[in-house]
Amino acid sequence: MSDTGLLSKETGTKGPGAPWRPLATRLFATLFLFWILLNGSLSIATLISGLVVAGVIAIFFARNLSFLSGFHLTPAGIGAALLFIGYFLKELVKANLALAKLVLTPALPVDPAIVKVRTKLTDPVGRLLLANAITLTPGTLTCEIKGEFLYVHWVVAQSTDIEVATQEIVAGFERYLEVMYG
Known part of the structure; x- marks a missing residue:
């Protein structure tokens, strides 16, 4: 400047x-x-x-x-933000119910792992929102962001494969964040 x-x-x-x-x-x-x-x-x-x-x-x-500053203040960006909030709330309820069921199961069938997932987001705020959405969803916790990868602690890891874990954890949030932050 x-x-x-x-x-x-x-x-x-x-x-x-x-x-x-x-x-x-x-x-x-x-x-x-x-x-x-x-x-x-x-x-x-x-x-x-x-x-x-x-x-x-x-x-x-x-x-x-x-x-x-990176947010796309367009009708599509605003619509994506509203859809992101709705999707996040839906995932929050689903994850809470799944985790409550898990905790109440006597056998406690957990299979924790730290999985590596990939994001297509390049905007730092978009990545931050993605990491926070993952962390706020019960059963997952973003541990670190390195470049295009996030390292996520997953209480019931369905897979440690990058592509499968990315699809399960990241893809839903990312489709809205891509419109919001490009």
Whole structure:
């Protein structure tokens, strides 16, 4: 980053701190639209107060929201985010029930293993969300991320084969994260 005010080759924007400006603009637009929808009015007072509130929030918080910079703020990205949340909640319930059944079984049929799975995600935030979704799902815990691989502790390992484990653990989450983070 340069303090010269010249165009940055990386971002195509001007000035110091330039990478957060597109995020601030998107944040402002989203908050302003949300303000109008919540108020249900296009009166001058509503518009002015919305501009002020959205502007202040965007100015003060855009730099702290840099983790959203890779998110594709498109209808497809937003739809994928909603579907990701739904899929995560479904998997959370399924995993909780399966783990409860496992714990209540007298024989306790566990077959733990640390398995290596592959991700196609290249965005660091996308990978972080994937790792967290895996960890928050009972029965799996992401131990480490190295390059395109995640090492996951799996309480009932169905396979230690990379492709099989990737399909079982990663594929469902990844299909939405690929749309969200490309």
